[in-house]
Structure formats: C-alpha cells, structure tokens
Amino acid sequence: MSSRKPDYGRYQHLESFIHLSKDAIWCYELDIPMPISLSQDEQMEYIWNHSVIRECNLAMAQFYGYQSVQDILGKYLKDLVTLKSVFLLRRFIESSYQLENYEYYLELSDGHKRVFLMNSHGQVEEGFLVRIWGQQIEISSIRESEFKLSGLLQFSQIVTEVSKTFVHTKAELVSDAIQFALEELGKYSRADRVFAAEISSDKQFLSVTHEWVLDDLPSLFRVGTKLPIAKMNPERLGILAGDGVIHIADTTQMIDEPWHLDLFKRAEIRSILVVGLRGEGSVIGILGITTYDRVGFWSEETKRLLGLIAGFVSQGLVRAKNEIKLMKKEKILQRFYSDVKEDLALAKLTQEAWVAKDFGEIPNVKIQSRFLPYEEIGGDLILYEKPNEDCIDIFFGDISGHGISSALVSGIAAVSFKKHSKLESTPSAILSAMHLDLKTIIFKHHISACVLRLFPEERRVEFSFAGHPPVVFWKEKERVMKLVKDEMYPILLLDFWEGKTISKTFEPGDRLLLYSDGIYELEEEGGGYIGLDVFLQELSEMISISENTDSLIQKMIANCLIEKDRIIHDDIAVLFIEF
Numbered sequence: 197m198s199s200r201k202p203d204y205g206r207y208q209h210l211e212s213f214i215h216l217s218k219d220a221i222w223c224y225e226l227d228i229p230m231p232i233s234l235s236q237d238e239q240m241e242y243i244w245n246h247s248v249i250r251e252c253n254l255a256m257a258q259f260y261g262y263q264s265v266q267d268i269l270g271k272y273l274k275d276l277v278t279l280k281s282v283f284l285l286r287r288f289i290e291s292s293y294q295l296e297n298y299e300y301y302l303e304l305s306d307g308h309k310r311v312f313l314m315n316s317h318g319q320v321e322e323g324f325l326v327r328i329w330g331q332q333i334e335i336s337s338i339r340e341s342e343f344k345l346s347g348l349l350q351f352s353q354i355v356t357e358v359s360k361t362f363v364h365t366k367a368e369l370v371s372d373a374i375q376f377a378l379e380e381l382g383k384y385s386r387a388d389r390v391f392a393a394e395i396s397s398d399k400q401f402l403s404v405t406h407e408w409v410l411d412d413l414p415s416l417f418r419v420g421t422k423l424p425i426a427k428m429n430p431e432r433l434g435i436l437a438g439d440g441v442i443h444i445a446d447t448t449q450m451i452d453e454p455w456h457l458d459l460f461k462r463a464e465i466r467s468i469l470v471v472g473l474r475g476e477g478s479v480i481g482i483l484g485i486t487t488y489d490r491v492g493f494w495s496e497e498t499k500r501l502l503g504l505i506a507g508f509v510s511q512g513l514v515r516a517k518n519e520i521k522l523m524k525k526e527k528i529l530q531r532f533y534s535d536v537k538e539d540l541a542l543a544k545l546t547q548e549a550w551v552a553k554d555f556g557e558i559p560n561v562k563i564q565s566r567f568l569p570y571e572e573i574g575g576d577l578i579l580y581e582k583p584n585e586d587c588i589d590i591f592f593g594d595i596s597g598h599g600i601s602s603a604l605v606s607g608i609a610a611v612s613f614k615k616h617s618k619l620e621s622t623p624s625a626i627l628s629a630m631h632l633d634l635k636t637i638i639f640k641h642h643i644s645a646c647v648l649r650l651f652p653e654e655r656r657v658e659f660s661f662a663g664h665p666p667v668v669f670w671k672e673k674e675r676v677m678k679l680v681k682d683e684m685y686p687i688l689l690l691d692f693w694e695g696k697t698i699s700k701t702f703e704p705g706d707r708l709l710l711y712s713d714g715i716y717e718l719e720e721e722g723g724g725y726i727g728l729d730v731f732l733q734e735l736s737e738m739i740s741i742s743e744n745t746d747s748l749i750q751k752m753i754a755n756c757l758i759e760k761d762r763i764i765h766d767d768i769a770v771l772f773i774e775f
Contacts, residue, residue, distance in 0.1 A: 214253050216253075217253055217255060218255055219255055219331055219332060219333045219334070220252070220253065220255045220256035220259050220331065220332040221252065221253045221255070221256060221330070221331050221332075222249060222251065222252035222253075222256045222329075222330055222331075222332075223249070223250050223251035223252070223327055223328070223329050223330075224243075224247040224248065224249060224250070224273060224327060224328045224330075225247070225248055225250040225326070225327040226242075226243070226246045226247055226248070226325060226326055226327065227246050227248055228246055229321070229324035229325060229326045230242045230243060230246065230324060230325040231323060231324055232293075232320060232323055232324065232325055233323065236286065236289055236290070239289050239325075240279065240282065240285050240286060240289065241279065243273065243285060243289075243325070243328075244273050244274050244279050244282060244285065245272070245273075245274055246272075247272060247273040247328065248270060248271070248272055248273075249268055249269055249270065249271050249272075249273075250269070250327070251269075252265060252268060252269070253265065256268070256332070259332070260276050283300075284298070284300060284314060288316055288318070288328075293317070293318025293320060293325060293328070294316065294317050294318065295314050295315060295316045295330075296315055297313050297314075297315060298313065298314045298315075299311065299312070299313055299314075299335075300312055300314060309336070310334060310336045311334065311335050311336045311338075311339045312332050312333060312334050312335065312336075313332075313333040313335055314330065314331075314332055315330065315331045315332075315333075316328055316329065316330035316331070317329050317330070347497060350384065351384070351497055351500075351501060354380045354381075354384055354501065355501070355504055357380065358373075358376065358377045358380055358504075358505060358508055359508060361373045361376055361377070362377075362508045362511065362512050363685065363689060363690070365512070367515060367516040367519035367520055367523070368516075368520075370512040370513065370515070370516040371406065373508075373512055374392060374406045374509050374512055374513075375406060375408065377505050377508060377509060378390040378391070378392065378406060378407070378408035378505075379408045380505075381408075381485065381501060381502065381505050382408045382410075382485065384498065384501060385485050385494065385498040385501070385502070387485035387486060387487060387492075388409070388410050388413055388486060388487050388488040389407065389408065389409045389410070389413065389416060389465075389485070389486045389487075389488070390407070390408045390409075390483075390484070390485045390486075391404050391406065391407045391408075391416050391420070391483075391484055391486070392404070392405055392406040392407075392473065392481060392482070392483050392509055393405060393420060393423075393481050393482050393484075394473070394480060394481035394513070395425070395479065395480055395481050396422075399425065400424065400425060400426070401422040401423060401424060401425060402420075402422075402423045402425055402428075402481070402482070403420065403421045403422055403423065404416045404417055404420035404421065405481075410488075413464075413488050414463075414464050414488075416463055416465075416486075419459065419462045419463045420463065423459070427455050428455075428456075429453060429456065433479075436470070436471070436472035436479055436482065437472065437478075437479050439471075439472065439474075440471075440472075441469065441470070441471050441499055441502075441503070442468075442469070442470040442471075443468075443469050443470075443492075443494065443499075444467065444468050444469075445467055445491050445492055445493060446466065446467060446491045447460035447461075447465055447466060447467065447468065448460075448466070464488060464489075465486045465487070465488070466486075466487050466488060466489050466490060466491065466492070467486060467487040467490065467491055467492025468484055468485070468486045468487075468492070469484060469485050469486075469492065469494050469498070469499065469502060470482050470483070470484035471483055471484075471502055471503055471506045472506070473506055473509055473510045473513065474506075474510050475510055475513065475514040476514065480510065480513065480514070481510075481513070483502065483505065483506040483509055485498070485502060507691075511690060511691060515639070518639040518640070519639070519640055522639060522640040523640075526601060526640075551565060551567040551576060551577065551578045551769060552565060552578050552579060552580050553565055555580060555588075558588065558650075558652050559652050559653065560652045560653065560655055560704075560775060561650065561652045561655075561773060561774070561775060562772075562773070562774040563590075563771070563772065563773050563774075564745060564749070564771070564772045565578050565769070565770065565771045565772070566749055566753070566768075566769070566770045567767070567768070567769045568714075568753070568756075568764070568767065568768040568769075569767050570598060570714065570764055570765065570766050570767045570768075575594060575595035575596070575597060575598055575602035575603070575605075575606060575767055576593070576594050576595075576712050576714070576767040576768075576769035577591060577592070577593040577594075577595070577606055577609060577610060577645075577769075578590070578591070578592055578769055578771055579591040579593075579610055579613055579614070581613065581614050581617035581618065583617050583618045586651060586653065587649050587650060587651045587652075588649075588650045588652070589613075589617040589623070589626070589647065589648070589649050589650075590647070590648040590650065590771070591609075591610075591613045591617075591626075591645060591647055592645065592646045592647075592648070592664065592710045592712075592769070592771055593609060593613075593643050593644065593645035593646075594643070594644045594645070594664075594712045594713060594714075594767070594769075595609065595641055595643055596640075596641045596642050596643070596644075596686075597640070597641055598766075598767075601640065601641065602641065605634075605638055605641045605643070608634060608637070608638065609630065609634065609643060612629075612630045612633045612634060613626065613630060613647075615633075616629040616630055616633070622649070622658060622660065622697045623647035623648065623649050623658050623659060623660035623697050624647075624660035624694075624695040624696050624697040625697075626647050626660070627645060627647055627660055627662050627687055627693070627695055628693060628694060628695065630643075630687060631687040631688060631693040634687070634688055635687075635688055635691065638688055641688065642663075642686040642687065642688040642689040643662065643686055643687050643688055644662060644663035644664050644686045644713070645661075645662045645663070645664055645686070645687065646659060646660070646661050646662070646664035646667065646710060647659070647660045648710075650773070654701065655701060655702045655703065655704070655706075655775050656699065656700070656701045656702070657699070657700055657701075657702065657708070657773075658697050658698070658699045659680055659682075659697070659698045659699075659700070660682075660695050660696065660697050660698070661681065661682040661683075661684050661695065661698075662684055662685070662686050662687045662693070662695055663684065663685050663686030663687075663689070664710075665681075665711060665712075665713055665716075665728060666679040666680060666681035666732075667679065667680040667681065667708060667709070667710055668708070668709040668710075668711075668732070668735065668739075669702070669706060669707060669708045669709070670706070670707055670739055671703070671705060671706055671707075672705035672706065672707065673705065675739050675740050677732070677735065677736045677739055680698060680700060682695070682696065682698060684696070702775045703775065704775055705774075705775065706774075706775045707745070707772065707773070707774055707775075708772070708773040708774075708775075709735075709770065709771070709772055709773075710770065710771040710773075711768075711769065711770045711771075712766070712767060712768060712769040712770075713728075713766065714764065714765070714766030714767045714768040714769070715731065715752070715756060715768045715770065716728050716730070716731035717765055717766050718756060718762040718763065718764060718765070719762060719763040719765060720760075720761075720762060720763075721761040721762070721763070726762070734755060735752070738751045738752060738755065745772050745774060748772075749770065749772070752770065756768060
C-alpha cells in the first residue's frame with residue numbers, strides 16, 4: 197500500500213486558479229443520471245431539465261448576469277437558457293459528450309458578435325451521464341485583430357497590384373488598367389457598382405466612361421451620358437474641387453434636390469460615395485462606388501482606398517492623353533528628323549559631351565567610363581559635379597526612348613543635375629529635386645538613374661537609386677561580386693517620388709561598376725533576351741578572370757557584341773571606380 201498522502205496544497209492551488217481565472221469554468225451535475233441510450237432529442241431535453249450547477253467560478257456567474265458564485269450555484273440549465281437556444285448541447289451530444297476548442301459566436305442586441313472557444317467533457321459511468329465539466333474562453337479580440345490584419349493585407353495588396361498595373365501599362369491600354377482598378381475596388385468595398393466619369397473638354401458635361409458592375413444589375417451607361425454640370429449641386433462640386441469626399445448614404449432622402457433625386461432613381465442608385473479625379477490642378481472627373489438597393493455605410497478604409505485608386509486613375513487618364521498628344525508630335529518630329537542630318541551630327545557631339553570621360557585627378561580614386569550609343573543620338577548620361585572640396589557628385593542616368601526627344605530631355609536633365617548638386621545635401625534629395633523640376637515639362641519620358649556622392653578621402657560613397665540596376669562591387673584580391681541596390685522606381689514615372697540614400701565605405705583596391713540596362717537588354721540570335729540575372733552571372737565569371745579594369749571592359753564589350761552574336765537594342769554605358 198502506498199504511503200503517500202494527498203497533496204491538499206496542490207488542490208488548493210488548483211481551486212484558486214479556477215476561481216481566479218477570467219475564463220468561465222463550470223461543472224453541471226445531473227440530479228438524476230441520464231441513460232445514454234436515449235434519442236438525441238430526448239437527451240437534449242433531459243440534460244436541459246436535470247443539469248444543476250455544482251461548481252463554477254466568478255467568470256461563469258458574471259457571464260449569466262450574476263454578481264457572485266453563490267448566486268448561481270444550484271441553478272438548473274433550464275433556469276439560464278431556453279432549450280431552443282442550446283445549440284451547443286446538440287453538438288456536445290453528437291460528439292460523444294466532448295467538445296474540444298469548439299468555436300462559436302454569440303450576437304449581442306447591438307449587432308456586435310462575441311467569439312468563444314468551448315471545451316467540455318461529459319463523465320459517463322455504467323451507461324449513464326452523471327456530470328459535465330466545461331471551460332469557455334472568449335477570443336473576440338483575437339478574431340477582431342485577425343480580421344483587421346487580413347483587411348490591411350488585402351488593402352496593401354490591392355494598392356500594390358493597381359499601382360504596378362498603371363506603372364507598366366502603355367497609354368493605349370490605360371482603359372484596361374482603369375477597369376482592373378474598378379473591379380478590385382468593387383470587390384474590396386462590397387459595392388454593387390464602381391464607375392469613373394470624365395468631364396468634357398468644354399467643362400459642360402459629365403459622362404460615365406468606365407464601369408464595373410455585379411451581374412444582373414443595371415448599368416450606369418444608360419443614364420450617365422452627357423449629364424449637364426450646370427444642374428449639379430455647386431456645394432458638392434466645391435467639395436470635389438477641394439479633394440473632399442461626397443457620401444450620400446440614402447439617396448431617397450434627397451427630396452430637396454429634385455434633379456439629383458430623379459437621376460439616382462433612374463440610375464437605380466440607393467447609396468453613393470464619390471471623390472474627384474484631378475489632373476493638372478483641376479477636377480477632370482469623378483470616381484464613385486454605389487449600392488443598388490441597400491443603404492451604404494462605407495468604412496474609413498474603403499474611403500482611403502477610393503482616394504488612392506482615384507489618384508492612380510487620374511494619373512492614368514492624364515498620362516494617356518498627354519502621351520497620345522506627344523506621340524502625334526513625335527511622328528511630326530520623326531518626319532522632320534530625316535531632313536536634319538547636320539543637326540543630328542551636332543546633337544551627337546553634344547550627347548557625347550554628356551557622357552563624362554575625363555574626371556581629372558582625384559585622390560584615392562580612379563574613374564573610367566565607356567559609351568556605345570544604339571543610334572546616332574542616345575539617352576544615357578554620365579555627369580559629374582564638385583559641390584565642394586570634399587566630395588564629387590556623379591549622375592549615371594538613362595532617358596527612356598531614343599532620338600531627338602531623348603536628347604532634349606538629356607540636356608534638360610544635365611542642367612537640372614548640375615544645379616541641384618550644389619544645392620542639395622544628399623543624393624536622394626538631388627533626385628527628388630530633379631523630379632520636381634522636370635515633371636512639369638517632361639511627360640513622355642522617365643529617367644532611370646543612380647546618383648553617387650563620392651568622398652575620396654574617406655573612400656565613402658552615398659548612393660540613391662531611381663529604377664537603376666544594382667551597382668556591382670568587389671575586392672581586388674577576392675574578386676567576389678557583391679551588389680548595392682534599391683528597387684525604387686524611376687523619376688518622372690509618377691507624380692510623387694521620394695527615395696533614400698545608402699552609404700557604404702570601401703577599402704583600397706575595391707572596384708565599383710555601374711552600367712545601363714542596354715548591356716543586358718541584348719537579343720540572342722535565336723530569340724529572347726539575356727536579362728539582368730544572366731548578365732550578372734556572366735559578369736561574375738568575367739570579374740574572376742580579368743587581370744585589370746581595361747581587360748574587364750574589353751571582355752564586357754566582346755560579350756555584348758562579338759562573342760555570342762547578340763543584338764544591341766539600347767545605349768550601353770559603363771562607369772568604373774577604383775579605390
């Protein structure tokens with residue numbers, strides 16, 4: 197026989213834990229044990245009638261509205277809930293008198309839901325259910341946090357996908373990008389319809405131009421064409437002009453605005469949320485979401501997303517119109533191009549001057565550059581400026597496109613860089629200032645660039661990237677290629693640009709290589725392009741076997757144009773920095 201005595205201290209600790217727990221813990225005992233051979237409906241009624249609370253904690257008592265444990269002890273289950281409401285009891289019986297982490301909801305009178313996990317265990321002895329132990333844990337805050345996080349992730353994903361679509365869409369396909377944005381906004385907001393409407397060039401009419409609508413719902417195109425702006429509420433137009441939001445939860449209440457009331461009745465719009473589309477400082481249209489027959493109470497997240505999508509749509513519309521205009525002008529310039537060979541020769545000399553070849557004597561640093569234009573006039577720039585005695589600024593840029601327009605942009609960009617190199621404190625500030633300078637005068641082109649601020653005495657370099665390929669560096673002895681990169685988009689691509697500055701200190705013998713995308717946008721003779729990853733792999737091999745910078749340059753040019761029968765489609769510019 198064991199000589200161990202019961203550890204009453206442990207039981208006291210367990211009892212204290214139960215009574216201090218914030219989770220409801222309880223034990224129902226059947227005043228008359230229940231035969232488990234009864235039918236399911238008979239068991240439900242039996243348990244409901246004969247279950248008495250023998251043990252519970254304060255959390256359990258307060259759940260049912262009692263102030264103390266003593267107030268609820270001895271109560272029957274039927275005293276607390278109706279038989280019809282005991283949906284958990286049926287599940288308990290079906291699961292052989294055991295529930296483990298069973299999640300269920302209780303809806304309160306104010307419309308809010310509370311979420312619980314139920315754990316319960318029935319004690320069966322000789323074919324009779326004698327008592328039920330249980331624990332009820334509220335997880336409402338956890339589920340609410342999960343719901344908010346899920347919504348935030350969905351919000352971020354939509355913004356990312358829509359922005360990428362507009363960035364990469366050509367002018368003639370902007371309508372497709374707008375349609376995609378409307379669909380994503382409609383799904384997120386649970387709207388019945390999402391639409392974009394544009395103001396006519398004479399500022400007299402508003403017409404729906406794009407729409408996403410749920411199946412079987414009426415389209416807005418049938419009543420949303422050539423709506424006279426003069427009949428619209430001037431106060432609401434003022435709200436849109438001031439970047440405000442118009443929210444009409446129930447259009448049927450607009451009895452004091454008969455024209456709008458009639459319009460919404462004909463359009464079958466019950467609720468509407470609208471923001472303005474803006475271009476070049478004025479309202480060019482509206483973007484809205486509507487419901488067909490229900491009152492609309494839109495969340496703040498939906499309003500935020502509507503505003504962001506409106507920004508993308510506005511930029512898309514303005515960019516498409518401007519690019520179409522510029523394309524027409526470009527055709528005129530192309531016809532003119534054939535008659536100005538002498539001017540092109542002069543322009544070529546000017547362009548070559550924008551690719552610096554002589555950087556002078558710089559302590560601790562040797563700089564070399566090479567440039568291979570794709571056409572007579574290229575779009576690559578390598579510029580340098582000395583803002584003070586301690587540092588040198590280098591601008592390595594690539595203007596989109598080719599020809600005269602790219603050359604013009606190159607000249608404007610060169611002037612802007614030289615100005616802001618002397619004014620701004622960091623490479624990212626230089627690029628940001630150039631973006632603000634140029635965005636009002638350059639519409640078709642964008643500029644991929646990397647600005648370096650070189651501090652020769654410290655052998656330190658500050659980088660800022662705007663859509664530029666990674667900078668390659670390696671040690672003279674190890675010859676293991678490493679990268680400095682930042683995937684920020686080019687300047688002039690969107691209205692707003694803000695980058696960052698990366699600082700790195702190098703050691704004597706370290707090498708840096710900058711290159712334009714023309715060096716890896718090479719077409720294989722058999723079809724397809726080599727791409728950045730293949731180029732970097734080949735470059736790593738060339739670095740490992742090149743004895744010096746000159747031999748590496750020769751290998752790179754041979755790799756591009758001679759050894760592998762590849763076709764060049766863009767300017768090629770490279771810049772080497774040796775410490």
